[in-house]
Amino acid sequence: MLLEVKEVKKTFNKEKIVALNNVSFSLNKGNIIAIVGESGSGKTTLIRLITGLEVVDAGTILLKNKVVSSNSIFIEPQFRNVGMVFQDYALFPHFTIFDNISYGISKLPNKKERVKEVLELVGLSDKEKNYPHELSGGQQQRVALARALAPNPELLILDEPFSNLDVILRNQLRKDVQRILKETNTTAIFVTHDIKDAIEISDKILVLQNGNVLQQGITKEVYEKPNEGYVKLLFESI
C-alpha cells in the first residue's frame, strides 16, 4: 500500500467548519484515484493534508507504511517526496522554464538531462529558456506537470489541473496527462469537480460531499452501480 488515509478529520475556524469528517481510503502503487466533489466538499483540504501543507485534527496518514501525519507526528512537506500540480500552476515567475523544472532536483548530478527528459515527455523541449508568462495556459500546465514529475515523486497530486483551460485544450491535455502518468507508472491523486475527467483518467474514484465520503471504489464499478442521491445524479449528468 503506497498511501493510506485513516479516519482523517479536519476542522477550521475553531471547529465551526468541518472540512473533513472521518475520511479513509488507500491507494496502491501505480494506481490513479480521482477525488470528485463540488467546491467546498473538502477535496482540496484532503490533498493539503496528504502533502503536508496542513495538519490533521485527528486520524492518520501513512506513506509507504510510514506515518507522516497524525496527532503526534508531522513530517514537513519537503521530506515527503510527494509532487503536486497546483490549480494555478504556481510556476515561479522570476525563473525560466529550465530553472523552474530543475528547482526540485538541484542536488541531482545529472539534472540537465533529467530536465530535458521531462520536457520531452510533455512536448516542450524548445521552451526551456522562456519565462512562464511567455507561455500559453496549456503550455504552463505542461511545465507544472514536468516540474512535479522531475524529482520522481512517490505520489503525484493534480489539483483541478484543467480547470483554467478551454474545452478543446482540456480534452487534448486529458489524453496527454493520462498517457504520461501511465508511461511513467506514476501513482496519482487526481482532484476534480468534473466527473468526465475522473472517468477517463482514474482507476479508482472517491466522491466527497461536505467533508463526508459518499462512495468509493473501482471507477468502473461505481459508474455501473452508483449510490442513490448525489453520486447517481453526478453520473447522470454526463
Add this chain to the structure above:
Amino acid sequence: MFICSFWLKIKIIRIQIIHILLVIRTLHNKQPLKYSIKNIQRDTNKWSIFLLTIVLFVAIPILTVFINLIYGPGETWNHLVVNLLPNYVENSLLLIFGTSILTLFFGVSSAWIVSRYCIPLRKQLEWLLILPLAIPSYITAYAYAGIFDYGGIVEKILGIRVDVMNHLGLIFVLSISLYPYVYVASRAFFLNQSNNIIEASKLLGAGEKKTFFKLILPLARPAYIGGLILVLMEVLNDYGAAKYYGINTFTTGIFRAWFSLEEPETAIYLSAILVIIIFLLITIEKWQRRKIGYFNATKNHQKVKIELISNKLKIGFFTIAFIPVLFGFLLPLFQLLYWAFLTYKEVFTFDFIYLSLESLGVAMISAFCTVFFALLLIFLSKWNRLSSMKSIAKIGVLGYAIPGAVIAIGVLIPTLSLDKWFVLFMKSVCNIKVGFIINGTILVLVYAYIVRFLAVAYNPIESNELKFGNSLSEASKILGNSNISTFIRIEYPLLKPAIFSAFILVFVDVMKELPLTLILKPYHINTLAVKAYEYASDELIAEAALPSLFIVLTGIIPILFLNRLIAKES
C-alpha cells in the same frame, strides 16, 4: 557547554509554551485533552519559539509601561491630577475634536473633487494634495509662527497681525499638515468605487448634491474614519508643535514629568492614560468598520467618471481643492526657503553637513533593522504552525499606535536597569569598573525606532506577500526546499520591491521623528529633526529652516512614489 544550556532553555521554554497554550485551547474547544496536548506538541516548532522571542522583544516597552503602574505614581501626582491633568485632558480633547473636523473637511472634499470633477490642473492636484505630509507638523508650526509674526508675510501683505500661537492656531497647523491621511484614504476609496452606483442614484432622481451627501459620504465612511484615526494618533504623538505654541498636552506633560520633575513614575501614569485613550480610539474605529462587507458590494466596476462642469463651478471647486495645497505645502515651503536664504551662510557649515550625514546614517540603520524585524515577524509567524501564536504575533505591530514619548520611556526603563545590573555584576564578580553599555549608545535609539515603526514596514510587505499567494511557497516546499531556502530563492526575490518601499517609508519616518529621538538620542549624536527643534527652542527659528528643508526634501520622494502606487493599484 553554552550551546547545550541554550538548547536546554529552549526545551524548557517550549514546555512552558505548551502548557499556556493548552489552557487557552481547552477553554476554547471541546476536543479531548489528550488530543490537545499531542496537537500542540506536534505543532510547536523552533519557529514558534523564535517568533515568541521577537514578539516579546518588541512588546517590552509597552509592557514596561503597564507593569510599572504597580509601583504607584510619583510624589507630584496628586498635584498634577488637581492642577494640570484637567488642562491636559481638555487640550487634548479640544485638539482631537478640532483636527477631526478640519482634516475631514479638507481631506474628503478635495479627494471627491479631484476624483469626480474636471477642474484645471486636476492631475497635478492629485499628487500635490499629498505633499503636506512631507513637512512634519512641528516644522509647519514653525513656518506659521513666522508667517503670522511681526514683519511676516501676512502683516506685510494684508497689514493685519493675527496671533496663531494658541489653541486655534495649533488646530489649524496640525490639520493642514495631517489632512493627507484622510485624503489618501478617501481617494483610494473613490477610485475603487463603481460608477454604476452614482448613475443609479442619478436615474432615481437624486441631484449631484444629494448623491454626494446621501450616498457617497456614508459609503466612504470606513475609509475616511480610518484615515482620521491615523491623524489623531499623530496629533496625540505630537510634541514639537504643541510645545512651540505653548499648549500643554499629554505628550508635553510626559516630557515635563520626565525631565523637569524627574519623576518617571508620573510620566508612566500619564503614558498609560494616553495609551488607553488611543486604544479607545482604535476600538471605535474597529466598531465603525464592523459591517465593512457591504461597502464593496459591486465587484466588477466602471471607474467613477470625470464630470464636466460649468466654469463657475470649476473655479469654486478648484479653490476648495487648492487651499490645502497652498496652506499645507506651498506657503510653509516658501517661508522655509525665505528663512533658509537669510540664514544659510551661518547654518550651512561643515558641522551641518556632518550632522546631515549622521542623520541619514541613523535613519538608514534603523530602517534596515526595522525591515529585518518586519520580515522576521511575517515569516516566522508563517512558518510556525500554532494558530494561537499567529494572533499573538499581531501584538508586534502595535507600536505605531503608541506615541513616541511613551515608547521612549518604555525603552529607557528596562535598558537602564539592565545597564545598572551589568555595572553591578562587573564590579562584584569581575571587579572591573565599567560604564553603561547600552544606554547612551545608538542601540537604544534604534531599538525604539524598530518598536515604533515596525508596522510601517510590516504592512506593505505583508499585503504584497498575501497578493502573490501561498501556492508559490507551497510549491517550493513540496519540491523539497526548506522554509529558509524557499525564502531565499522564491519569496525574497519576489518581495524585493515591497521590501524596498517598506525601507523608504521607515527611513522617512525616522528622519522626521522628534519626541522619541529627543528622549533617547545619545549625547554625541544629533539628527536634523532635533537640530531644527533646538534652533526653534532657542528662538533661532529662521536658522531652523535649513535642517527642516532637508527633512522635507527626503520626505517628498517617497510620497510621490506612494502616489504612484495608489494610482497603480486602482
